[in-house]
Amino acid sequence: MIQWSETHQSVRDMVRDFVEKEIVPQLDELEYGGLPPYEILRKFVKTFGLDEMAKASFERRIAEDQGDKKPAADTPRDAALSLIPTIEISRHAQGLVTAMGVSMGLTGGAIMSKGTLEQKTRWALPLLTLEKVGAWAITEPNSGSDAFGQMKSTAKKVDGGYRLNGNKTFITNGPYADTIVFICKLDEEGVPAEQRKIVSFILDSGMEGLEQSKPFHKMGIGSSPTGELFLQDVYVEEDRLLGGSVNSYGRGGAKATFAQERAGIAAMALGIIERALELSVEYAKERKQFGQAIGEFQLIQLKLANMEVARVNVQNMVFRYIEMSQQGLPMSMAEASSMKLYAAQAAMDVSTQAVQIFGGNGYMREYRVEQLMRDAKILQIYGGTDEMQVLAIAKDLLR
Structure with a gap:
């Protein structure tokens, strides 16, 4: 995969439109005012039919567990359709992705993966549709x-x-x-x-x-x-x-869930990187100093160029992950950890440079780049710290 398909771009545009209309106007309340995110997330889930897809998948899994039907043959899933919303929401409010992913993916997913039939029917579906919140x-x-x-x-x-x-x-x-x-x-x-x-x-x-x-x-x-x-x-x-x-x-089940938790980190990072670069390019064109736009200065150009290199690299990592998922090929521990490590560091570097390009304005909430910088930092901590990713990569290489 080397670029988004027309279908992917259409989905991206629809998600981006939802984010601009439903999330951005409430961003300050969500980020700083203590507004719980769940009603907005439920609206997102319903708008894009994720609840109905979850119900259909749930019913199929339960029927298979009960022996009412044979397990369906594995069909390649389009991982892009799950990563595009992650990217688009992370451009403005990465925390929403975290809240939704932990509830629907980690908690609901753990019960569906390892729970008994009775546990699945009792607890899983409301989590998978976000009717209930999971931790x-x-x-x-x-x-x-x-x-x-x-x-x-x-x-x-x-x-x-x-x-x-x-x-x-x-x-x-x-x-x-x-x-x-x-x-x-x-x-x-x-x-x-x-x-x-x-x-x-x-x-x-x-x-x-x-x-x-x-x-x-x-x-x-x-x-x-x-x-x-x-x-x-x-x-x-x-x-x-x-x-x-x-x-x-036990340990194996929890570690498998760790891997699931880390899978979306590169997509979150890509959303932050894209938005930070987009805002920085706009600002570099508009901001005047010493009689010219700051984008005319080579030091600013160097920052923008390095940001674009990071964007391309992380996007290519995401594309590779999507392509491997389509072919049913698992990533090695070294590669998955490398992707998480690089993407998290790139998001932190790019968002930090965005604040620097904005100067004093970058330190102000209204310009948003400072929020991107603060959001990016958690990518180097949760889902396995940078240090633990280094260990995982080395151990896998030396095994």
């Missing part, structure tokens, strides 16, 4: 990149179920989540903490002993509510154990 809770105050090694949250077997205790932080959608996939360690007597099984449970908001914090005040992606979860002796019956077994959704 995927793994990170803890003392953990980060070492998510499993530093995990303190526990599940202890009791009569009829489990008792859950622990504290999770930096949880996307945490303050407003209706359904939570809670990842913890199985508290087994005589088993050292580092050897304990990783297990997951499906929780509902309002359960006794479960507390959801107010949204954090963050550096960027204000349109994505982030908070903390506190669990004190939360009792859950066995039917909430994801997959129905302590071996169903």
Whole structure:
């Protein structure tokens, strides 16, 4: 793939029109005013029929699980149709992509991937259509990149179920989540903490002993509510154990979800890069200093040229990912991590240069480039930090 097709461009234009009409006018309230993003996201989902597509896919999967029909043969999906909205929304409010992706993709996807038939029918569909908000809770105050090694949250077997205790932080959608996939360690007597099984449970908001914090005040992606979860002796019956077994959704399942979480990072980065470059070119043409447009100065031209190089590189990475998806070819860990690492760094570099081109104006909210810069930073942290991507690339190469 070397360029967007006419169909892709048509979808892009429709999404861009929605963003300009529905999201941009409310951007300040979303980013700085504490407006929860879910009604806008639900409107987006309905406008583009994503809810109906999710229902059809859900019904097909359930029928297959029940044995009512044979599993459908795998057909190549057009990954571009899922990445284009990510790119277009990230041009203005990357946090919306994060909130939607964690709810529909991570939380709903985890239940559909590893849940029992009963769990899928009970919890998954409202998440996949965004009727309900989901959160995927793994990170803890003392953990980060070492998510499993530093995990303190526990599940202890009791009569009829489990008792859950622990504290999770930096949880996307945490303050407003209706359904939570809670990842913890199985508290087994005589088993050292580092050897304990990783297990997951499906929780509902309002359960006794479960507390959801107010949204954090963050550096960027204000349109994505982030908070903390506190669990004190939360009792859950066995039917909430994801997959129905302590071996169903352990380290492997969580790591697979990590990979899914990272897949859209390059598309988010591309949206930021495109918008930062677009605004910078416009400003360089209009801003006059020393009797001429600043775009006439070679130092500004160098910045713009480097920004375009980054845009082309990240776009080509996205195109390669789309083409491989079309052919059913998986990326190696080294390549996927390389894409995430480069795209995140490029988004940060380009948005920083955009602020520099705007000078003092770039530091002001009304010019928007400062928001792009703050939003870009999280791409180097969540979904695996830059440092962890380097390790993943090296380990895969040396394996």
